[in-house]
Amino acid sequence: MSINADTIRAAAQHRWHGILTALGVPSESLRNQHQPCPACGGIDRFRFDDKDGRGTFICSHYGNGGGDGFHLVMHLLDCDFATALIHVAGVLGLIDAAPKAEIAIKAEKKPTERIQDKQVKLVSLWGKSQSMSKIDPIAAYLRGRGLEAEDDLPQMIRYAELPYWVQLADGKFKPIGRHPVMLAAICNLDGEIQGLHQTYLKAAWVKPMGDNGHHTPTFSKLNIHHPETGEEMPAKKMQSRHSGSLKGAAVQLYPMDEQGRLCVAEGIETALAAHELFALPVWACLSANGMKSLVLPDGLQELLIVADHDSPSPVGYEAAHSLAVRAIKQGIKVRIWQPEEENTDALDELNRRKRPAWAITQQLKAV
Known part of the structure; x- marks a missing residue:
C-alpha cells in the first residue's frame, strides 16, 4: 500500500514525541533545552523544540543546523527521506510494520575517543x-x-x-x-x-x-x-572546532578595559546594543547556556550582566544569576541589568530610547 508524504506528514503532526520514543529515542532527550544529541552526541548541541507539532529540532552538527521530525529520523538512522517516511508511517500504523529501527543513542564523547578538530x-x-x-x-x-x-x-x-x-x-x-x-x-x-x-x-x-x-x-x-x-x-x-569546544568561549567584541570592567550579553546584536547603552566593553555569549558556562578573564574587577527579559520562563535572568553567583565567589563586583518590559532585550531597549517620544519623556521628568 502506497501512502504519499503529505499524508504521513499530516498524521505525524503533534505526535512526534511518541513517534521518536517508539523508534528508540529516550524521552529525556526530547526536551527543549541544550543537551547531547541522541544521534551524534556532544554535550549541548541539541534541542528538541517541536514547533507547531512538526518535531523540529536544533543540532549544531547536523547539516542544516536542524529540521523537522523527518530530518531527525534521517539523522538518527543515517537514512534518506524515503526511508524515514517508511519508519514514521510504520509507527503510525499507516503501513505494515516497518523494518526495525536500530538507533545507537550517542552519549557525551569519552576522552579516549578521537575528536575531529576543525x-x-x-x-x-x-x-x-x-x-x-x-x-x-x-x-x-x-x-x-x-x-x-x-x-x-x-x-x-x-x-x-x-x-x-x-x-x-x-x-x-x-x-x-x-x-x-x-x-x-x-x-x-x-x-x-x-x-x-x-x-x-x-x-x-x-x-x-x-x-x-x-x-x-x-x-x-x-x-x-x-x-x-x-x-x-x-x-x-x-x-x-570540535564537540564541546564552545563551552566557556564567547565572541569577544571589545576587550576588557584597563579598569578591569566588562559587560556580557547573549546575542551579538544584543551585546552591541549593550555597548551603546552602557559604554562598556562587551562580549556575546550567544545563548543562555553560553552565559552560564562563560569562562571569565583574569583581572576582571567589575562585571555587568545584561539579561534578556524572557517570559513566561525567565531563562535569560536565570542564566545571568548563575553567572553572577559564580563571579561573586571569585571576588568580582557584579550587577545584573535587564529591560523592564517582558520579552525584550537590550537592543529593544536601545531602540526605544532612540525614539523621539522617549527623549521628550525624559525631558519632562527632569522639569
Whole structure:
C-alpha cells in the first residue's frame, strides 16, 4: 500500500514525541533545552523544540543546523527521506510494520575517543574574510537593527560571502546561492578560535530620495526555504572546532578595559546594543547556556550582566544569576541589568530610547 508524504506528514503532526520514543529515542532527550544529541552526541548541541507539532529540532552538527521530525529520523538512522517516511508511517500504523529501527543513542564523547578538530578549516575561513567596515553589508544590517556601526567597529566580526548549504533527502549537500555573511569568531581566553557564528544576510533596495537619488541597499537576515520540503531554514548557523569546544568561549567584541570592567550579553546584536547603552566593553555569549558556562578573564574587577527579559520562563535572568553567583565567589563586583518590559532585550531597549517620544519623556521628568 502506497501512502504519499503529505499524508504521513499530516498524521505525524503533534505526535512526534511518541513517534521518536517508539523508534528508540529516550524521552529525556526530547526536551527543549541544550543537551547531547541522541544521534551524534556532544554535550549541548541539541534541542528538541517541536514547533507547531512538526518535531523540529536544533543540532549544531547536523547539516542544516536542524529540521523537522523527518530530518531527525534521517539523522538518527543515517537514512534518506524515503526511508524515514517508511519508519514514521510504520509507527503510525499507516503501513505494515516497518523494518526495525536500530538507533545507537550517542552519549557525551569519552576522552579516549578521537575528536575531529576543525580548527584549520575555521582559521582558514576566518583568514579569508574581510575586516568589517562601515560601508559593507554587515554595517548596513546592524544600522537597520538600530545600531550605530560607524566608528569603533569590533574586530571579532568580519564580512564574507558564503554558500548556504542544505542537506537533501538523499543525504547529499547542496549549496543554495552565495550570500553576505556576518562572521563572528568565538574564542577562548587564549584567543584561539573555537567556532564561527554565521548570520546570513539578504539585500533589499530602498527607493531613492530626491531627483538625483541613488538606490540604497539595506540588509536583513536571510529568508530561505528548503528546496524539497519548503520549510524555513535558519539564517544563523554555527560551526564549532570540535564537540564541546564552545563551552566557556564567547565572541569577544571589545576587550576588557584597563579598569578591569566588562559587560556580557547573549546575542551579538544584543551585546552591541549593550555597548551603546552602557559604554562598556562587551562580549556575546550567544545563548543562555553560553552565559552560564562563560569562562571569565583574569583581572576582571567589575562585571555587568545584561539579561534578556524572557517570559513566561525567565531563562535569560536565570542564566545571568548563575553567572553572577559564580563571579561573586571569585571576588568580582557584579550587577545584573535587564529591560523592564517582558520579552525584550537590550537592543529593544536601545531602540526605544532612540525614539523621539522617549527623549521628550525624559525631558519632562527632569522639569
